[in-house]
Amino acid sequence: MSAQTHLFLCLKDNYGVLLHDPETGATASIDAPEAAPVEAALQATGWRLSDILVTHHHHDHTGGIPELKQRHRCRVVAPHGEAARIPLVDVAVRESDKVRVGSLEARILETPGHTSGHISYVFPTDKLAFVGDTLFSIGCGRVIEGTPEMMWQSLLKLRGLPDETRIYCGHEYTRANIRFATTIEPDNAMLRAREAEVEKLVAAHKPTVPSTIGQEKAANPFLRADVPEVANAVGLAGRPPWQVFAEIRARKNRS
Ligand SMILES: [Zn+2]
Numbered sequence: 001m002s003a004q005t006h007l008f009l010c011l012k013d014n015y016g017v018l019l020h021d022p023e024t025g026a027t028a029s030i031d032a033p034e035a036a037p038v039e040a041a042l043q044a045t046g047w048r049l050s051d052i053l054v055t056h057h058h059h060d061h062t063g064g065i066p067e068l069k070q071r072h073r074c075r076v077v078a079p080h081g082e083a084a085r086i087p088l089v090d091v092a093v094r095e096s097d098k099v100r101v102g103s104l105e106a107r108i109l110e111t112p113g114h115t116s117g118h119i120s121y122v123f124p125t126d127k128l129a130f131v132g133d134t135l136f137s138i139g140c141g142r143v144i145e146g147t148p149e150m151m152w153q154s155l156l157k158l159r160g161l162p163d164e165t166r167i168y169c170g171h172e173y174t175r176a177n178i179r180f181a182t183t184i185e186p187d188n189a190m191l192r193a194r195e196a197e198v199e200k201l202v203a204a205h206k207p208t209v210p211s212t213i214g215q216e217k218a219a220n221p222f223l224r225a226d227v228p229e230v231a232n233a234v235g236l237a238g239r240p241p242w243q244v245f246a247e248i249r250a251r252k253n254r255s
Helices: 035-045 065-072 080-085 148-159 174-184 189-203 213-219 228-233 241-254
Strands: 004-010 014-020 027-030 051-053 075-079 091-093 098-101 104-110 119-123 128-132 166-169
Touching (some): 014 035, 014 166, 035 065, 051 065, 080 091, 148 213, 148 241, 174 189, 174 241, 228 241
Parallel strands (some): 051 075, 075 091
Antiparallel strands (some): 014 027, 119 128
């Protein structure tokens, strides 16, 4: 049986996600921005929390861990490089490690840049990826602890996943990201198509997440720093892609 997911908003614009294995009943919360919305989601679904899979140490991804762990005695899985900065970690994981949620299996991708130890959880069989604050729909996380070159390499890893992989990110920023992306690639038809789709979703009060890697490759300027037209658009034709990425990220920070 395939994995089930349940997406909900937390805090101001964070996403919480539950991942459920119908075969065993195991359920993971991907990050834990705050306890109450996770509890509400568990109530709504009738699922029992077995695991918390943490992408990075920021408080808006970890603030709910102590309360949830106390109530559910769940296992906390977290990046090795940030385990000391995350509460109550049971298992610290690195690149290529496997993590099971019941019968579902994730492979760890280290995706540093936003934070120095940030990881993503990829479930190849279910074609799902939980990418925290590394990749957003039509955007990416701020490069806070790493370098632009490091972040570009992390984005390349995610870009290498199969096109149909569904991407769950940590925040609902899609509309603002599209507004910015159209300043880089105003004539990108796939970006304009995503813009129209997102306007409809927002008008219907629906989430714009998940998207797919295929959609992001076609329309997300941060995954397109090695496309000649994109380099040209920011005045860096012929320069290494990570430099083009750094320029796009700097422009977004100022926007
Ligand atoms: Zn963060």
